[in-house]
Amino acid sequence: MAYFETVTVKTDLLIVGGGMAATGAGVEAAYWAKKNGLSVTLVDKAALDRSGGAAMGLSAINQYVGLRDGENTLADYVQYVRNDLMGITREDLVANIARHVDSSVHLFEKWGLPIWKDENGKYVHEGRWQLMINGESYKVVLAEACKNALGIDNIYERIFIVGPLMNGDRCVGAVGFSVREEKFYVFLAKAVLVAMGGAVHVFKPRSAGEGLGRAWYPPWNSGSSAYFTMKAGAEMTCQEVRFIPVRFKDAYGPVGAWFLLFKSRATNALGENYMQTNAAELEKWVPYGKVKPVPANLRNWLMLLDVMDGKGPIYMRTEEAIANIANEYKDDPKAYKKKMKELESEAWEDFLDMTISQAILWAATNVAPEERSSEIAAAEPYFIGSHSGASGAWVSGPADIQTDETRGEYFWGYPCLSTVKGIFCAGDASGASSHKFTSGSHAEGRIAAKGAISYIVDNNEEPTIDNAVVEKMKSEILKPLEIFEQHKGETTDPDINPNYIRPKMFMFRLQKMMDEYAGGVSSQFTTSKSLLVKGLELMEFLKEDSEKLAAEDLHELMRCWENIHRMWQAEAHIRTIMFREETRWPGYYFRADLPSIKEEWKVFANCRWDPATGEWEMMKRPIYQIYD
Numbered sequence: 078m079a080y081f082e083t084v085t086v087k088t089d090l091l092i093v094g095g096g097m098a099a100t101g102a103g104v105e106a107a108y109w110a111k112k113n114g115l116s117v118t119l120v121d122k123a124a125l126d127r128s129g130g131a132a133m134g135l136s137a138i139n140q141y142v143g144l145r146d147g148e149n150t151l152a153d154y155v156q157y158v159r160n161d162l163m164g165i166t167r168e169d170l171v172a173n174i175a176r177h178v179d180s181s182v183h184l185f186e187k188w189g190l191p192i193w194k195d196e197n198g199k200y201v202h203e204g205r206w207q208l209m210i211n212g213e214s215y216k217v218v219l220a221e222a223c224k225n226a227l228g229i230d231n232i233y234e235r236i237f238i239v240g241p242l243m244n245g246d247r248c249v250g251a252v253g254f255s256v257r258e259e260k261f262y263v264f265l266a267k268a269v270l271v272a273m274g275g276a277v278h279v280f281k282p283r284s285a286g287e288g289l290g291r292a293w294y295p296p297w298n299s300g301s302s303a304y305f306t307m308k309a310g311a312e313m314t315c316q317e318v319r320f321i322p323v324r325f326k327d328a329y330g331p332v333g334a335w336f337l338l339f340k341s342r343a344t345n346a347l348g349e350n351y352m353q354t355n356a357a358e359l360e361k362w363v364p365y366g367k368v369k370p371v372p373a374n375l376r377n378w379l380m381l382l383d384v385m386d387g388k389g390p391i392y393m394r395t396e397e398a399i400a401n402i403a404n405e406y407k408d409d410p411k412a413y414k415k416k417m418k419e420l421e422s423e424a425w426e427d428f429l430d431m432t433i434s435q436a437i438l439w440a441a442t443n444v445a446p447e448e449r450s451s452e453i454a455a456a457e458p459y460f461i462g463s464h465s466g467a468s469g470a471w472v473s474g475p476a477d478i479q480t481d482e483t484r485g486e487y488f489w490g491y492p493c494l495s496t497v498k499g500i501f502c503a504g505d506a507s508g509a510s511s512h513k514f515t516s517g518s519h520a521e522g523r524i525a526a527k528g529a530i531s532y533i534v535d536n537n538e539e540p541t542i543d544n545a546v547v548e549k550m551k552s553e554i555l556k557p558l559e560i561f562e563q564h565k566g567e568t569t570d571p572d573i574n575p576n577y578i579r580p581k582m583f584m585f586r587l588q589k590m591m592d593e594y595a596g597g598v599s600s601q602f603t604t605s606k607s608l609l610v611k612g613l614e615l616m617e618f619l620k621e622d623s624e625k626l627a628a629e630d631l632h633e634l635m636r637c638w639e640n641i642h643r644m645w646q647a648e649a650h651i652r653t654i655m656f657r658e659e660t661r662w663p664g665y666y667f668r669a670d671l672p673s674i675k676e677e678w679k680v681f682a683n684c685r686w687d688p689a690t691g692e693w694e695m696m697k698r699p700i701y702q703i704y705d
C-alpha cells in the first residue's frame with residue numbers, strides 16, 4: 078500500500094489501550110517517568126473520554142475495600158474472590174490490587190467524581206464492596222486526569238493496535254493503523270503496558286437482526302490484549318474462565334442495584350425463588366456451594382436449571398422490591414408517595430447512568446418497574462478478567478507478598494510483568510486476579526506502570542527493529558484492503574465473492590461455531606470433548622479463510638483485525654476448556670462428559686502459543702493459599 082504513510086513514534090514506555098487500567102497507568106507512569114527522565118506514550122483505538130467498559134458511565138464502583146476505616150481486611154477480599162472463582166485465583170495479585178484500590182477511589186473523588194455519602198459523611202455502599210456514584214461522567218473524569226498527567230501530545234487516539242513488535246524474545250513496541258487516516262503506525266518502546274480490555278462477540282450474541290451488536294460488554298473490546306500477549310509468546314492463564322452476566326433481558330441492564338440496594342428477588346414464572354427451590358443442588362459443588370455469598374456462576378446455574386426445566390421466563394421482581402421498601406412509610410401517605418417517587422427515579426437513573434438502552438426498552442414496552450416485573454436472562458459468554466471472569470496473561474506478583482512456596486512460581490522481578498521481556502499487563506489483560514472492576518483495574522494500571530518504569534530504568538536498552546520486519550508487517554496488516562480492491566468488481570453483490578470474506582460474515586461464522594461447539598447461549602452453555610474437538614477442526618478452516626479477509630475501507634480493516642483477535646481468543650478458550658478435565662464453573666460452562674468438580678483440578682490451566690513453532694503448549698500451575 079504505497080499510499081499509506083508510515084509514522085514512527087519512539088518512546089520509553091508505551092501504554093496500549095485507554096480504559097480504566099490505561100488511565101491509571103498513565104497517571105502513575107507520568108509521575109515516575111518525570112523523576113527518571115523517561116517518556117510515556119498512550120495509544121487508544123477510540124477516544125479516551127468515552128472508551129472501554131466504563132464508557133457510558135456506571136452507577137457503582139465495584140471494588141472498595143475500606144482499609145482506612147477498618148471496614149474489611151485484605152484477607153476478607155482475597156477470601157471473597159477465591160470463593161467466587163471456585164478456588165482458582167492468584168492470591169498475591171488479588172491482595173496487591175486490594176491494598177492499592179482504595180487510593181484509586183480517593184483519587185477519583187479528588188478529581189471530581191461524585192461518590193454518594195450518607196448523613197455522617199460516609200460512602201454509601203451498594204453492597205459490601207461497592208460504592209454508589211453519580212457516574213455518568215466516570216470515564217471522562219479519569220481521562221482528564223490522565224491527559225493532564227501525560228500531556229495531550231503524548232496521547233494518540235483512534236489508532237488501532239494490531240500486534241506486538243518483537244526483536245527476538247523481547248518486545249520493542251507495537252504496530253497499528255489510524256482508523257481515520259491512511260497512516261500505518263510503528264511505536265518503538267523499551268516496554269509496553271498492555272491494557273486493551275477483554276473480548277465481546279466471540280460467541281453468538283442473543284441480540285440478532287435489529288438488535289445486532291447489542292451486548293452487555295462494550296463492542297470495541299475485541300480480544301486485542303489476548304492476541305497481543307499470545308502473539309508475543311506469553312504464557313496465558315484462565316483462558317477457560319468466561320463470564321456470563323445475568324442481566325435484564327435484551328438490553329442487558331444491570332441487576333446489581335436491584336439485588337443489592339433494592340433487595341429484590343428473582344423468581345421463575347411460577348413465582349418460585351430458584352435460589353431456594355434449587356438450593357439442594359449447591360451440595361454438589363462444595364465447598365464453594367456452601368460459601369456466602371454464593372459464587373456468581375452457581376447463582377447462574379440455579380437459575381439455568383429452572384430455564385432448562387421449562388419454568389421460564391425468569392423475572393426480577395421490581396414491583397415487589399419497591400413495594401417492600403415503600404411499605405415502611407405506609408402509615409404516612411405523603412411520605413409513602415414521596416418514597417415511591419424517589420425509588421422510581423432511582424430505578425430509571427440506574428439504567429440511564431450506564432445502560433441507556435435498557436431505559437429505552439422499558440419505555441418502548443410500557444414498563445413501570447413499580448407496577449410489574451421485568452425479565453432477566455443469562456447473557457452470552459464474555460472474556461473480562463477484571464470482572465467475574467479471570468482470563469488474561471500470567472504475570473509476576475509483587476515481591477513482598479510472596480511466601481517461600483510461591484516465590485519461584487508467582488514472582489519474577491517486576492509486578493505485572495508477563496513471561497515476555499518488556500510486556501506488562503493490567504486490567505482485563507492480566508489473568509487470575511478477578512474482581513478488580515473499574516477501581517481495581519485503575520489501581521493495577523498504576524502498579525504495572527510503576528513496575529514498567531523500574532524495568533526500563535534497569536534495562537535501558539534502545540528498541541531497534543529491522544526495517545524489513547516492519548515492511549512485512551505493514552503489508553500483512555493492510556492486505557485486506559488490497560484483496561477487496563483487487564476482487565470487488567468480480568461479483569454484483571460485494572458481500573458474496575469467491576475470492577474473499579468480509580469481516581461481518583467471518584464474525585458470524587466464528588460466533589456460530591463457538592455457540593454450537595464451545596457452549597454458547599443456544600447450547601445452554603454446555604459442551605463436551607467431542608464437541609470441542611469438532612470446534613477446533615472447524616477453527617482450522619476459519620484460520621485458513623482469515624487469509625482472505627477483505628476490507629472496503631479503514632473501518633472494515635479494523636473489523637478484519639478485531640475478528641482475527643477474537644479468533645485467537647476463541648482458540649485459547651476451546652483448548653483450555655478441553656484441557657481442564659472437569660466442570661468447575663457450572664453456570665459459566667458445563668462439560669456434559671465431565672459433569673463434576675475434581676480436587677486434582679484445583680490448579681491453573683495455562684497455555685502458550687510458541688511463536689517459533691506455531692504450536693500450543695498446555696500446562697498446569699499450582700494454586701497456593703496465602704491468606705486464611
Ligand SMILES: Cc1cc2nc3c(=O)[nH]c(=O)nc-3n(C[C@H](O)[C@H](O)[C@H](O)COP(=O)(O)OP(=O)(O)OC[C@H]3O[C@@H](n4cnc5c(N)ncnc54)[C@H](O)[C@@H]3O)c2cc1C
Pocket residue numbers: 093094095096097098099120121122123128129130131135136137138139140236237238239272273274275293294295297298299301302463464503504505506513514515516518
Ligand atoms: C457493562 C459493564 C458494566 C460494568 N459495571 C461496572 C460497575 O458498575 N462498576 C465497576 O467498578 N466496574 C464495572 N464494570 C467493569 C469495568 O468496566 C472493567 O473492569 C474495566 O473497565 C476494565 O478495565 P480495562 O482497562 O482492562 O478495560 P477497558 O476499561 O474496557 O478499556 C479497554 C481499552 O482498550 C482500548 N482498546 C481495545 N482494543 C484496542 C486496540 N486494538 N488498540 C488500541 N486500543 C484498544 C479500548 O478503546 C479501551 O480504551 C463493568 C463492565 C461492563 C462491560
